[in-house]
Amino acid sequence: MSGPALELVPEPDPDDADNLLLLRARMATEIASGRRSDAILDDLAETLSHGVRSASATIVSIDRSDSARVRSSDAPTSVQRLMHGSHRRRWFGSWGAAITRMTDIVVPELAGSSLYREHQATFVSEGLLAARAEPIIGQHGLVAGAIVLYLQDQRLLTEAELALLQEVTSLVQLTVRRDQARGELLDRIRYDALTGLENRDGLEDHLRSALAASRGTDWAIGLLFVDIDDLTLVNDSLGHTAGDTVIATTADRIQRQLLPGDVVVRFGGDEFIVVLERIDGLDEAQRVAERIREKIGEIIRVDGTDLTTTVCIGITEGRSSTPPLQLIDEGHAAVVRAKQNGRGSTTIHDRSLDTGAGDRLGREVRLREALENDEFCVYWQPKVGLTTGRIVGAEALVRWDHPERGTIGPDEFIGTAERAGLMSELSDWILNHAVSEAKAFTKL
Incomplete structure (x- = not known):
C-alpha cells in the first residue's frame, strides 16, 4: 500500500x-x-x-x-x-x-x-x-x-x-x-408584494445616486409621477382583485418602456414614480412618458371584461444640485395639474409657478391652522348594490373647506401633510368625524 x-x-x-x-x-x-x-x-x-x-x-x-x-x-x-x-x-x-x-x-x-x-x-x-x-x-x-x-x-x-x-x-x-x-x-x-417593485422607502436613495452620477456631465435626471385614473371605480365595480390586476399590469408595462439604469417604484396605492437616469432634457422625458401612457392604454382583460386604463403623468427634471425631495414635490405638483386637465393628461412642471421653500413652509403652517380651526369636512359617497339598486355602504372623503379658495381636494394637501408630519393628526380627525356622522345616520 x-x-x-x-x-x-x-x-x-x-x-x-x-x-x-x-x-x-x-x-x-x-x-x-x-x-x-x-x-x-x-x-x-x-x-x-x-x-x-x-x-x-x-x-x-x-x-x-x-x-x-x-x-x-x-x-x-x-x-x-x-x-x-x-x-x-x-x-x-x-x-x-x-x-x-x-x-x-x-x-x-x-x-x-x-x-x-x-x-x-x-x-x-x-x-x-x-x-x-x-x-x-x-x-x-x-x-x-x-x-x-x-x-x-x-x-x-x-x-x-x-x-x-x-x-x-x-x-x-x-x-x-x-x-x-x-x-x-x-x-x-x-419591496411591494403585488408588483415586485421597490416602494417609496428606496426612492430617495435612487434619486440621490442618479443625481450624484450626473455631476460634471450634461445629463439631466428625469422624474415621471404616474397616477392611475379612476382606480377606485374599478375596485368598486369589479372588486379589489381586478384593481390589483390593473396595478400589476401597469407596473409591468411601465418597466417595459424603460432603459437599463432607469427605476420605477410604487409610490402609493395607484401611484408610481419613474427615475430616468440619463436624459438630454424634458423633451426626452416627455417622449418616455408618452410611450408609457400609450402602452398602459392598451386593453387589460380581467375576468372576461376588457378594461382600458389611462394615467396622468407629471414630469420634471433635475441636475446634480437638485434636492431629491424637490423633484418628488415637483412631480407631484405636475401630476395634480395633469389630473385637473382630465384623464390621460401629461403635464410638465413649471418652476415659474414655484415660490420656493418659504411657500412650502407657509402651506404647512396653514394646514396646521386648518386642523386647529376645524376647516376640514367629510363628504359621503354612497355605494350602491348592482343587483338591488340599494345603498349598501358609503365611503368617507375628506375635503378642505378653505375660507378663500373654497373646497380643496386631498391631492393638494395630503403631500404637505405627509412632509409636515400631520398625517396621524389628520387621520384621527377624519376617523373621529366619520364615526360621529355615521352614528347620526343610524338615528335618521
Missing part, C-alpha cells in the same frame, strides 16, 4: 457532550439576541478549529450570483484566495461538492482525490492532507454555503470531533437562517 496509513485518534474527554450543550446554549442566546452574524461565525469557526486536532475551519457562503464568499477562516491565505469569489463553475474540493450535492463530503486523502486535482500543489505546500465538509442549509431547504475542515493529518474525524462539527454546523445554519429571515422581512418592507 502506497502513501501513509490513516491515523486512528483516541476519543476525547467524555465531558465533551456537556461542553456541546454549553456551546449550544451560549451561541443560541447570542443568535437570538441579535449579535452580528460575522462575529458569531468567527466564534464558531474558532471553536471548531480548537476542537478538532491539527485542523483549520472555513465557513463559506454563496450569494445570489452563485459566487463563493469566505465568511470566516483560519485556513492559509492561499487556500482562502482559491475559494473566495469563485463562481459555481470554479468550485472545487469537499466544500464545492458539499454545496452542489447538498451532503457531507469526506476526503481522507487530498493527494488522491479528484476533487482537489486542480489545486493539489497548493494544499500539499500548505501541509493540508485531508478534508471534510458539511453543507449549510438555509431558509426553505436551500443550500447557503458550506463548512470545511482542512486537516494536517491524513485521518478521519473522531466521533467527538464529528459531533462538534455537526453541532457547529447546526448553529451556523441557525445564524444563516436568522439573517435570511431578516433579509426577507426587509425585502417585504422595501
